[in-house]
Amino acid sequence: MQPLNWGIVSTGRIAEQFVSDMAAVNNGIVHAVAARKLTDAQAFAQRHNIDKAYGSYQSLFEDQDVDVIYIGTPHTFHFQQARDAILAGKHVLCEKPITVSSEQCRQLSTLAKSRGVYLMEAMWTYFLxxxxxxxxxxxxxxxxxxxxxxxxxxxxxxxxxxxxxxxxxxxxxxxxxxxxxxxxxxxxxxxxxxxxxxxxxxxxxxxxxxxxxxxxxxxxxxxxxxxxxxxxxxxxxxxxxxxxxxxxxxxxxxxxxxxxxxxxxxxxxxDNRTTFGFNYEAEAVGKDILSGKTESEVVTHDRSLWLQQQMERVKTFF
Amino acid sequence: MQPLNWGIVSTGRIAEQFVSDMAAVNNGIVHAVAARKLTDAQAFAQRHNIDKAYGSYQSLFEDQDVDVIYIGTPHTFHFQQARDAILAGKHVLCEKPITVSSEQCRQLSTLAKSRGVYLMEAMWTYFLxxxxxxxxxxxxxxxxxxxxxxxxxxxxxxxxxxxxxxxxxxxxxxxxxxxxxxxxxxxxxxxxxxxxxxxxxxxxxxxxxxxxxxxxxxxxxxxxxxxxxxxxxxxxxxxxxxxxxxxxxxxxxxxxxxxxxxxxxxxxxxDNRTTFGFNYEAEAVGKDILSGKTESEVVTHDRSLWLQQQMERVKTFF
Missing domain, CATH: 3.30.360.10 (Dihydrodipicolinate Reductase; domain 2)
Structure with a gap:
């Protein structure tokens, strides 16, 4: 089976670590990266031997060779970026917290289901x-x-x-x-x-x-x-x-x-691993997608929604 | 200076440990032990080379050679035993919790002060x-x-x-x-x-x-x-x-x-110690008493009272 082509949103620290761990993933490769500034994306692509670099996220989402998007930007950007990626027909792995409210989380879940694409919050800890x-x-x-x-x-x-x-x-x-x-x-x-x-x-x-x-x-x-x-x-x-x-x-x-x-x-x-540990979730996501699933059995949409709801309950005490 | 003569109330596990640690204390020796049953006290005295064994606590409190009483019985007996020891003019080191209510603790403190004797709760941890x-x-x-x-x-x-x-x-x-x-x-x-x-x-x-x-x-x-x-x-x-x-x-x-x-x-x-660690508090108590103090600067009466009050506050949630 053809390995999945990943597209990376962001060139920050977490994206660096995620991409370096992709070398240990046997069902996916990083095909493209996007940043707000093209030069940032190009430098990142060069460091990690990535084929394509984009200066806009939308261009990445529209790349027909990309199967799944990894979103590694700060929290408040997740909702819009995940939404745009899903609307472009891409599967999405989005850093935690997947959104900054349960309402946003519910909307993303509904959208992903209606479009038949995979969506998972990157709660990588569960996969270690x-x-x-x-x-x-x-x-x-x-x-x-x-x-x-x-x-x-x-x-x-x-x-x-x-x-x-x-x-x-x-x-x-x-x-x-x-x-x-x-x-x-x-x-x-x-x-x-x-x-x-x-x-x-x-x-x-x-x-x-x-x-x-x-x-x-x-x-x-x-x-x-x-x-x-x-x-x-x-x-x-x-x-x-x-x-x-x-x-x-x-x-x-x-x-x-x-x-x-x-x-x-x-x-x-x-585990004696030499990676940061993002490879386990990336490989699990790849396996799910390659077998036609649109939701993880570990980090279900309900679990992400539940996490958002709990954080909202906690905030009522602030 | 003459080492202090200790009298031990109880022959239970904690008393065993306390007495075995007394071998590492250079300002006190165990002179006598009391239990409800004389045979228990005698067996304990034999195990630890203690001069005198009593089948009643009051006899221990009345022993003119005893300077300070260590109370190692279950919580509910502390108040009465500490009270009787103080009334007999003895200094007292009493296992924690010193009493089972702040009111009892206040009464013991008042009594010890009025009789001019030393009273300390055995919060040994502080002395480690x-x-x-x-x-x-x-x-x-x-x-x-x-x-x-x-x-x-x-x-x-x-x-x-x-x-x-x-x-x-x-x-x-x-x-x-x-x-x-x-x-x-x-x-x-x-x-x-x-x-x-x-x-x-x-x-x-x-x-x-x-x-x-x-x-x-x-x-x-x-x-x-x-x-x-x-x-x-x-x-x-x-x-x-x-x-x-x-x-x-x-x-x-x-x-x-x-x-x-x-x-x-x-x-x-x-600390590389070979004792359980009761020797540090016992030696501190001995030093206090030998220098004429009637209260520890570490485990003050106020601190014991405060601990009782906090446990009462915690219990209001039960």
């Missing part, structure tokens, strides 16, 4: 081998019934109201930027609705969230989650059951997982 | 070298301003309404038994009042708390704390500032502490 291993341990009953999920994701980012992270017009704030990961990991392992949220947030002088602590009830299980632009948090996820727990170091990009029974580490997995 | 080192790092500004304290203490204890842990009449429940440690460590590093609590608790069939998550605001700093009889938690404390963080493995009995700046471990301390 260590997360898959952790899930297998849970499914095998090795930690018993899950009672708690704890996950933190925080890095200090100095306050600058003009930076993307702190700019309200660009949907800045630690919740959308990093807080989506702890919520997503809790959702992945608990896989049911949240009955209750309690949130404590610190806001920057311009009103953008810089520190958020979240307590969520998923039935009898609880999640304690945190995200911060103030502090480097410990950035582990712990999946805690009544018979043991799993520790995931830097869970959002996990390379390993550890299984504990009381004080003893009874099992360990490491 | 690793905790002292962590405090020194904080005071030296090495983690900047503290924004978060996270601390968990949980061990699975099977439900049995007749066990001490789950017996409501013995003040059972994970909050008083283990939850006092996360609250105490947060208080030690943040050292100011709690403006706000939010608590989520799971109760056992008999109404005793088996899992408690606590979110506390100390001004601009937050504490996320948990305790459980359901699960082995990861049992770390993290003292997180805007310039770095300190990790304390098994913080309640910490032997080491680690200082991180972003991903890099920039400093490390280990």
């Amino acid at each position: 081998p260590a997360i898959q291993q952790a899930k297998a341990w849970v499914d095998e009953g090795r930690i018993g019934t899950i009672k708690h999920v704890k996950a933190d994701f925080g890095y200090p980012i100095e306050y600058n109201p003009n930076s993307r992270e702190y700019n309200a017009d660009l949907a800045g704030g630690c919740l959308l930027d990093m807080g989506i990961y702890p919520i997503a990991i809790a959702s992945y392992f608990l896989n049911r609705n949240i009955d209750y949220w309690h949130v404590n947030a610190e806001l920057a002088p311009n009103g953008v969230d810089k520190d958020v602590i979240m307590l969520a009830e998923f039935g009898e299980a609880k999640a304690t989650l945190a995200t911060s632009f103030q502090c480097k948090l410990n950035n582990y996820a712990y999946i805690i059951g009544d018979k043991g727990y799993i520790a995931l170091h830097d869970f959002w990009r996990a390379k390993s997982c550890e299984l504990y029974h009381l004080e003893e580490r009874v099992d360990y997995f490491e | 070298p690793a905790i002292q080192q962590a405090k020194a790092w904080v005071d030296e500004g090495r983690i900047g301003t503290i924004k978060h304290v996270k601390a968990d203490f949980g061990y699975p204890i099977e439900y049995n309404p007749n066990s001490r842990e789950y017996n409501a009449d013995l003040a059972g429940g994970c909050l008083l038994d283990m939850g006092i440690y996360p609250i105490a460590i947060a208080s030690y590093f943040l050292n100011r009042n709690i403006d706000y609590w939010h608590v989520n608790a799971e109760l056992a069939p008999n109404g005793v708390d088996k899992d408690v998550i606590m979110l506390a605001e100390f001004g601009e700093a937050k504490a996320t704390l948990a305790t459980s009889f359901q699960c082995k938690l990861n049992n770390y404390a993290y003292i997180i500032g805007d310039k770095g963080y300190i990790a304390l493995h098994d913080f309640w009995r910490a032997k080491s502490c680690e200082l991180y700046h972003l991903e890099e471990r920039v400093d490390y301390f280990e």
Whole structure:
């Protein structure tokens, strides 16, 4: 089968990493890249041996050789760009958060379904081998019934109201930027609705969230989650059951997982990868598309919508 | 100077550990032990080379050679036993929680002050070298301003309404038994009042708390704390500032502490002790008493009262 041709939107850091990981993907190649400035796209194409470079996103969407678009721009651009790509008949993998509201997410989902194209939010963490291993341990009953999920994701980012992270017009704030990961990991392992949220947030002088602590009830299980632009948090996820727990170091990009029974580490997995880890999701997306699917079974449209809805619930506490 | 003569109330596990650590204390020796059953006291005395064994606590309190009483019985006995010891003119080191209500704690404090005897709650964690080192790092500004304290203490204890842990009449429940440690460590590093609590608790069939998550605001700093009889938690404390963080493995009995700046471990301390660690508090108590003090500067009566008050606030959420 012919490998899929990918088209890349953006030449930023995340797009660089994604494209470098495409070398490890066996069902796709990067065919073209687009940026607002043609010279940026050309420089990026040269660095990564990409055939075509465009100075407009629309030109990329209209390239008949491109099968699937990867969108790696800041949050607030996702909706319009994903929409334009879908309208041009392209499949789309869009960085998280896929949109900045549940309403936008619902619209994109409806549009993709009506056009019969594939749409997935790039929640790459779900596809990492260590997360898959952790899930297998849970499914095998090795930690018993899950009672708690704890996950933190925080890095200090100095306050600058003009930076993307702190700019309200660009949907800045630690919740959308990093807080989506702890919520997503809790959702992945608990896989049911949240009955209750309690949130404590610190806001920057311009009103953008810089520190958020979240307590969520998923039935009898609880999640304690945190995200911060103030502090480097410990950035582990712990999946805690009544018979043991799993520790995931830097869970959002996990390379390993550890299984504990009381004080003893009874099992360990490491993926020994040399990539950032974007190849696993890219390959999964390729497999889905090549087999004719229009939706991932892992990151369903409903799951993306649910994530958007939860972030909206969290924001009501700000 | 003559070493202090200690008298031990209880022959349980904690008393065993405390007495074995007394061998490492250079300003005190164990002179006598008392239990409800004389044979228990005699067996304990024989195991630990203790001169005298009593089959009643009152006989121990009346022993003219005993200077200071260590109380290691279950929570609900502390008030009466500490009271009787103080009334007999003895100094007292009493296991935590010192009482099961703030009112009892206030009464003991008033009584000890009126009788001019020393009274301290055995919050041994505060005296551990690793905790002292962590405090020194904080005071030296090495983690900047503290924004978060996270601390968990949980061990699975099977439900049995007749066990001490789950017996409501013995003040059972994970909050008083283990939850006092996360609250105490947060208080030690943040050292100011709690403006706000939010608590989520799971109760056992008999109404005793088996899992408690606590979110506390100390001004601009937050504490996320948990305790459980359901699960082995990861049992770390993290003292997180805007310039770095300190990790304390098994913080309640910490032997080491680690200082991180972003991903890099920039400093490390280990005490290499061979004791459980009760010797540090016992020696500090001895030093206080021998220098004529009637109150610890570390575990003040006010701090014990504050801990009782916080646990009462937490219980209002149950």
